[in-house]
Amino acid sequence: MRMRVFVAGHEARDESEFLELALGTxxxxxxxxxxxxxxxxxxxxxxxxDILADDPTLFDRVTKVAAQAIESHAPELLPAxxxxxxxxxxxxxxxxxxxxx
Numbered sequence: 001m002r003m004r005v006f007v008a009g010h011e012a013r014d015e016s017e018f019l020e021l022a023l024g025t026x027x028x029x030x031x032x033x034x035x036x037x038x039x040x041x042x043x044x045x046x047x048x049x050d051i052l053a054d055d056p057t058l059f060d061r062v063t064k065v066a067a068q069a070i071e072s073h074a075p076e077l078l079p080a081x082x083x084x085x086x087x088x089x090x091x092x093x094x095x096x097x098x099x100x101x
Contacts, residue, residue: 023062025051030062 012018020026029048032041052058 019065022065024058
């Protein structure tokens with residue numbers, strides 16, 4: 001059984017729709033499109049500036065949603081942290097000398 005997700009009374013059918021409903025703008029407005037031209041990029045960024053000027057709290061909301069998404073998926077996306085002093089390349093202890101700047 002698939003769980004249905006609603007944002008402000010609208011059903012989000014996938015992650016992209018969820019983000020668009022949660023933010024009030026499509027994610028592509030902020031992230032761009034892979035094959036966009038310089039003119040399309042300039043127009044997109046101009047539209048984004050206008051939207052931020054009309055809604056100054058949007059930046060904080062977008063940042064919060066992004067941070068929550070990263071935090072909730074961090075175990076899947078990030079490698080496990082190594083103990084202090086262990087080299088990620090060799091997996092062994094690397095002594096440190098000197099004073100931190």
